[in-house]
Amino acid sequence: xxxxxxxxEPARTGIGPVPIEASVPTIPEPAVxxxxxxxxxxxxxxxxxVSFEVAAGETFGLLGPNGAGKTTTxxxxxxLLAPTxxxxxxxxxxxxxxxxxxxxxxxxxxxDPTLDEYLTAEENLRFHAELYGVPAATLDARLDQxxxxxxxxxxxxxxxxxxxxxxxxxxxxxxxxIHSPRVLFLDEPTVGLDPQxxxxxxxxxxxxxxxxxxxxxxxxxxxxxxxHCDRIAIIDNGEIVTLDSPDALKARxxxxxxxxxxxxxxxxxxxLGERFGIEATVSEGMxxxxxxHGEEFVPRLFAESGLTIHSVRxxxxxxxxxxxxxxxxxxxxxxxSASDHLRESARRFARRR
Amino acid sequence: MAAAAGLxxxxxxxxxxxxxxxxxxxxxxxxxxxxxRFARDRLRIVTSLVQPVxxxxxxGEGLSVIARTPPGVSFKTxxxxxxxxxxxxxxxxxxAMSIVWDREFGFLREMLVAPVxxxxxxxxxxxxxxxxxxxxxxxxxxxxxxxxxxxDPLMLLELVxxxxxxxxxxxxxxxxxxxxxxxxxxxSVMVQFFVMPMFFLSGAVFPLVGLPSWLNALTKIDPxxxxxxxxxxxxxxxxxxxxxxxxxxxxxxxxxxxxxxVGMELGIVAACAVLLLGAAMVAFSRE
Numbered sequence: 241x242x243x244x245x246x247x248x249e250p251a252r253t254g255i256g257p258v259p260i261e262a263s264v265p266t267i268p269e270p271a272v273x274x275x276x277x278x279x280x281x282x283x284x285x286x287x288x289x290v291s292f293e294v295a296a297g298e299t300f301g302l303l304g305p306n307g308a309g310k311t312t313t314x315x316x317x318x319x320l321l322a323p324t325x326x327x328x329x330x331x332x333x334x335x336x337x338x339x340x341x342x343x344x345x346x347x348x349x350x351x352d353p354t355l356d357e358y359l360t361a362e363e364n365l366r367f368h369a370e371l372y373g374v375p376a377a378t379l380d381a382r383l384d385q386x387x388x389x390x391x392x393x394x395x396x397x398x399x400x401x402x403x404x405x406x407x408x409x410x411x412x413x414x415x416x417x418i419h420s421p422r423v424l425f426l427d428e429p430t431v432g433l434d435p436q437x438x439x440x441x442x443x444x445x446x447x448x449x450x451x452x453x454x455x456x457x458x459x460x461x462x463x464x465x466x467x468h469c470d471r472i473a474i475i476d477n478g479e480i481v482t483l484d485s486p487d488a489l490k491a492r493x494x495x496x497x498x499x500x501x502x503x504x505x506x507x508x509x510x511x512l513g514e515r516f517g518i519e520a521t522v523s524e525g526m527x528x529x530x531x532x533h534g535e536e537f538v539p540r541l542f543a544e545s546g547l548t549i550h551s552v553r554x555x556x557x558x559x560x561x562x563x564x565x566x567x568x569x570x571x572x573x574x575x576x577s578a579s580d581h582l583r584e585s586a587r588r589f590a591r592r593r
Numbered sequence: 594m595a596a597a598a599g600l601x602x603x604x605x606x607x608x609x610x611x612x613x614x615x616x617x618x619x620x621x622x623x624x625x626x627x628x629x630r631f632a633r634d635r636l637r638i639v640t641s642l643v644q645p646v647x648x649x650x651x652x653g654e655g656l657s658v659i660a661r662t663p664p665g666v667s668f669k670t671x672x673x674x675x676x677x678x679x680x681x682x683x684x685x686x687x688x689a690m691s692i693v694w695d696r697e698f699g700f701l702r703e704m705l706v707a708p709v710x711x712x713x714x715x716x717x718x719x720x721x722x723x724x725x726x727x728x729x730x731x732x733x734x735x736x737x738x739x740x741x742x743x744x745d746p747l748m749l750l751e752l753v754x755x756x757x758x759x760x761x762x763x764x765x766x767x768x769x770x771x772x773x774x775x776x777x778x779x780x781s782v783m784v785q786f787f788v789m790p791m792f793f794l795s796g797a798v799f800p801l802v803g804l805p806s807w808l809n810a811l812t813k814i815d816p817x818x819x820x821x822x823x824x825x826x827x828x829x830x831x832x833x834x835x836x837x838x839x840x841x842x843x844x845x846x847x848x849x850x851x852x853x854x855v856g857m858e859l860g861i862v863a864a865c866a867v868l869l870l871g872a873a874m875v876a877f878s879r880e
Contacts, residue, residue, distance in 0.1 A: 343708040358634070368707075370621075371707040
């Protein structure tokens with residue numbers, strides 16, 4: 241993954257507006273501008289006061305556990321849901337007052353499949369292209385191009401029913417692009433796919449931003465996928481808790497994470513606090529805490545703490561730690577509690593409608 | 594990655610949405626999808642012919658033992674236009690109900706988020722259902738000979754025109770129902786509650802004469818009555834039938850003793866079509 245990131249750098253400075261001030265004389269309008277966006281479902285605040293901007297050509301990720309408000313945010317930005325309050329502009333058009341404009345300028349790939357299984361790959365693409373007004377004169381060339389890009393040219397006349405999950409997702413991504421949108425929304429583009437296919441999908445997304453010069457806004461709850469983004473907003477309980485590039489976020493945490501397995505976590509937390517002044521928490525059954533130099537701390541831990549320790553695990557900062565540092569829990573802990581709550585609220589909301 | 598090299602041509606962004614041309618294109622695209630799916634589903638074409646064939650050949654033959662028709666007219670001949678109506682009824686409603694299916698499998702969202710007005714989607718769907726149901730009816734018309742109905746070109750043409758009109762109205766009705774249905778399971782409930790009563794009250798399987806007054810009243814409320822009667826009237830116009838037989842088998846629909854002309858009956862069906870289409874459009878613009 242890191243090799244690919246490194247390899248991408250020169251290309252990015254070549255076409256991408258990523259160092260904006262260097263390549264563009266006037267400050268361009270951001271591709272996405274969100275101000276104080278809120279969404280309430282009944283008495284549940286799904287999104288509370290979210291503000292951020294995405295520059296043209298940027299790949300921007302909303303990272304958070306299931307139920308954090310990512311999909312709700314994307315739904316509002318793609319005009320599928322009306323915000324309770326706040327404003328947002330996407331590709332220069334207001335998501336409330338200029339919905340038609342927004343829709344024709346964006347591509348959407350949903351978390352759930354939206355293909356017609358009884359149509360062939362090409363028919364699905366054609367349906368979409370004509371609905372979005374791709375001119376007939378360029379349609380055939382564009383179809384070939386898209387089918388090539390998502391490597392489905394040889395299956396173009398096959399009915400989607402016979403496609404694997406990865407092929408379907410690729411087709412959906414291709415379909416979201418066929419009308420040359422300025423901003424592509426990818427809601428959990430790899431959820432439910434096996435790791436190999438996930439990696440494959442990411443290859444496409446990476447090649448996309450180069451070939452289509454497109455702004456991508458994606459949501460994910462996979463930490464490793466967030467690494468592909470130029471910038472990430474970590475979102476939890478409907479709020480953005482922090483926003484920066486993946487490297488900057490990790491540098492901010494800056495410390496090594498230690499997890500120890502002990503018979504009595506409570507006693508261990510107390511002992512760590514007393515002897516070393518360390519604040520530890522229980523995470524996934526282990527006692528977890530951060531120290532500046534893990535490799536030097538471990539010998540001291542055994543020598544001085546007097547604790548019975550079954551095992552030690554040390555890790556360098558990852559985005560998981562960033563999430564932990566900002567929210568006090570791992571993304572998996574967050575999902576266990578948040579998704580239950582959200583599902584319950586969604587159910588209540590659905591019943592009321 | 595190799596594919597990416599050839600992808601320099603980025604199309605200029607086109608503004609879709611808002612213009613009539615865009616919406617009409619939306620109508621065409623949705624309509625064509627219905628046709629593609631119909632043509633591909635050969636099994637459905639065959640299976641949806643099974644029911645009318647059973648009605649005509651088995652029920653028609655079986656009932657003719659007790660249902661005494663005047664000499665020169667078989668009960669199957671009487672039933673034929675009714676079964677044509679039934680074929681159109683079921684195909685139209687089923688075709689409209691594919692919206693519920695689309696909703697369940699997500700494709701409805703693909704249509705609803707497109708920069709095309711909702712009315713265009715609904716109209717495309719109704720025209721699609723109309724075409725499919727009319728085609729299905731035409732296939733059934735091929736069996737006219739089995740019911741001793743002549744293959745008169747003018748008669749067939751008139752039947753096709755009426756089938757198209759009623760198919761449009763019924764698809765609009767189905768789309769309106771579909772806008773309120775979230776799950777496929779509710780579909781059979783809808784069929785039991787709306788479609789079966791409509792079918793039985795329409796005069797498709799028995800002539801609407803000498804009925805008890807409550808039943809008589811119900812048949813007049815059923816809009817399908819005003820589509821089945823013209824179908825039957827046109828078939829009987831092309832038969833040589835004694836006047837007495839006409840009175841009992843093709844009595845027409847009367848309001849207070851006044852027999853409605855075919856033109857007026859079709860006018861009622863057309864008015865229903867417009868109202869139902871409007872209601873379906875409103876229902877989907879709220880979705």
